[in-house]
Amino acid sequence: MASDAPSRLHIQGLTKRFPGVVALGEMSLRVRPGEVHALLGENGAGKSTLMRILSGVLRPDEGTIAVDGEELTLRSPLAARRAGIAMIHQELQQVPELTVAQNMFLGRALRRGGLFVDRARQEALAAEALAPLDSAIRPDAPIRSLRVAQRQIVEIARALLDNARIIAMDEPTSSLTPSEFERLAAVIAGLAARGVSIIYVSHKMDEVFRICSRATIMRDGRFVADLDLAGTTESAVVAQMVGRELAVAQHRSSVRSETVLSVRGLTAGTKVVDASFDLRRGEVLGIAGLIGSGRTELLRLIAGADRRSSGTVTVNGRPLMRAGTRAAIAAGIGLVPEERKRDGIVPHRSMVANVALPSMPRFAPRGIIRGRRLRAEAGRLLAEVNLRPMQIDRPIRLFSGGNQQKGIIARWIAAGTQILLFDEPTRGIDIGAKAEIYGLIERLAAEGKSVIVVSSELPELLRLSDRVLVMRQGRIAAELPREALSEQAIVAHAVPQSVRAA
């Protein structure tokens, strides 16, 4: 390939050390003008350190960054913006109460007479920048009234106002529906056609292959490969990321006959309406549906995390009388939530403390915690779920997403939970750790526990489920036995009638 083709962004020998770790070791990256370039690597590979250096938040210890041949020192986020580098973060950095235009001009408002904000001109310029991306977004609408996908477009428009030459996107599609993704893909293609270079960080291989032309793979803070995606395959890329080949596992079923959980007429407002189903011992029950179809709400109702307006939850023939998570946990139900940071972990506490939390009374039979017994048992469970690094006293927030998830699973094993409810079990988790989580779910089922898995990733549901319920607008729209499972079947039931007719 023409190595002397002009580079929009050329990073060489970039090194960043933190106490005790080398986050980046002589990393290099080369992006051409108008190229959509994927940056791939497992969590902890150093992608976010690289992104933070590129956006001026962190300063590298060594190495050079050149944009259009000009070497730059990015001393601050402002300097990065001035150099034409824009970041679209996973969690959008916007002020919900302000309008679209106000957000786009945040920190550099246009003034009239040096004092007053020139709202009219801001809105005109905002509309101009938004027009080619999504003309339905009004510049005077408050940000909070927009959908996540639209907010993203606003961020992109803001980058264009900055005359960005490089736009880096960190997991931009994590909360988008398929049709929103299509729209974003079109916007990205349009940007590339205008000569803007895109750095696209994502774990979703199908998306990467769909919209990116090249990819740089990194592992352990180092450059591994710079690939033309047209000439390679998903599994080859994943193997480079992980450093080994991942075996593709087959579905294993361990369903027994007896019913463990019976849900009847479970309802909470209009979010979940009249949900009824049974779960058997050793069964893995998948729940599919679009975002907002009531899947998460259904799990939370069963786990006692939210109040139900009517309906019953029966475990081993005994109905749950009291509301609340404590009654559900006592009956043997445990929730592994989607948003680990918000609903799962107590960040500053150690891994052991997080594992032992629901089992405290058992570890403190006379009111005083028996520390040695607790550590021994939690340590044994954490070894079983293959925690890495095996440092049980380390604060849980310092572990990767996959290892935090293993900790939450160990938590429910310690509590003697019989029914585990997984909400998006591999969201934000590396490909390598993903396979481990699947293995754990299958092992739990094989040991006679019952599992419900809510997932937006259809391959995940196909891999794990003995049976799939499809939810649509708060109701269970279909039940698909293993034999009838296919992506097409799930999608056909998940999409509302009105949309299908249109």
Next chain:
Amino acid sequence: MLTLTDKAAPAPGATTRLRVPLRDFGTLLGLVLIVLVFAVAAPGFLTERNLLNILQQSSINACVALGMTLVIVSGGIDLSVGPVAALSAVLSASLMVAGVPPVLAVMAGLALGAACGAVNGALICFGGLQPFIVTLGTLSTYRALALIATDGNPIFGVPQSFRALVNGNVGGLPMAVVVVLVVALLAGLILRKTPFGEYLLAVGGNEEAAHIAGVPIALTKIGAYMLSGLLAALAAMILVGRLGAAEPILGNLWELEAIAAAAIGGASLMGGKGSILGTLLGAVILGAMRNGLTLMNVQAFYQLLATGLIILFAMLVDRFARGRA
């Protein structure tokens, strides 16, 4: 069954295990610095008698601050500690003056303190209000009740036997200091060795996650405020014994002193973090500052200035020691 395949990576675990004691070590270092400065600058500072004096003067704030620490760890704040102390002091003193045995009178005062805390906790948990607002409201309410009950007048005539007990010595240490040490040991035990302590840390660290993990949120919070009220009442008993009287206006600004001691000691006002030893040291730092400056004949206005600066300085050191991000 899966087995451990990877060797554990070296180092980070070891340093994180040291983190909490490290913070306490920092507080201790601060105290040592202050003592060294005053040892040079204030004649008579570094005598056994004066050092005991400092401990005794710090004991009331330390007692309140220990309760405050538990509340702060749970993610809350208790602004009502001063008026709770005043209410308990007025009740206990009145009972003693009326001839009730001091033991019973003290128990009644402590129970009232805990009950005031329970009201705070219940309003927060079941009323769905912010701790700051609830305890700001009860700050006025409890103070008003104390003033109404006494018509604004102090209660004199606390029995000599009670005063002698409170002002006595145990093994060469002032009684108040001994009481606070025992309370600190118990508080440390609660925080580190009981499920309730784990729940406090979990609720303060991430309430939603604690809820999902089955932690009894309401009971935990109410328990924290009850302990805070109880310890405020205990501090009031020490003060009543020292003064021989109970004033309905006692405990003015105790909440700020207690919060300052806890913060200097490393408690995070965001919740989920706090140290019993740190809070004790924080209270002694504030006490030593005041004592030393008084010995140097520094005007009260400047003492206030010094207290303010020491809090800000401690917080800045804390912030930069942990680094940004």
